[in-house]
Amino acid sequence: MSWSNTYVGIPYKDLGRSVTGCDCWGLAKVVYQAELGLTLPDYRDGYVSAEEQAEVASLIGKETATSIWALVEAPKEFDILLFRHGRLESHVGIYVQHGVMLHMATEDQAKHEDYLSPRWHRRLAGIFRFTAGLKEAS
Template structure:
């Protein structure tokens, strides 16, 4: 997410020093919730919006919308991939869509 948004001039800090492994879901969840001051919830996602998911009880997974219905994300067992975020597996975990404050006024086509 950080690398993709950086290509469009949006700076997202690295949070890798906040956790040692992707299995540290509580730490990742805390980082996600703490970073929401730069993000605004949106109802109608578009490209470059971030989609958040629960894993268990914790919101600790993110993807980036590449077009409505599709996200780019990374899991611990697969490299980056594009998947449907409204499929059976992800839809029940989806917690919201977020737009970075630097992209609020932009209309992308």
């Protein structure tokens, strides 16, 4: 988990997109840029606050239907885990290794958690791979 340890402790900041503070999507943007050299779509203009779950879910629904995101069954490092919050798909985590994700805990900080635990696994809505600019490892 060496790469992911770098991000543990980043504070939560609504609509944040940097290591000084971010929301769950901001954390994904920061990690993809720093670790993979990839710029993920910002999506910040698509919602007013991470608390607006319906707006976030609508935005995620539109984006997961595009060709830059591929729904996959078996996760690989850096894949995006999409979770339901209530009935809405509005939270993301980053796959680190089997059973471990890095995610932004709302009103807290970035941390590792077990996405296979009952709390998270029952809410897992899908696993997505960013396909724009990624190369398969040989």
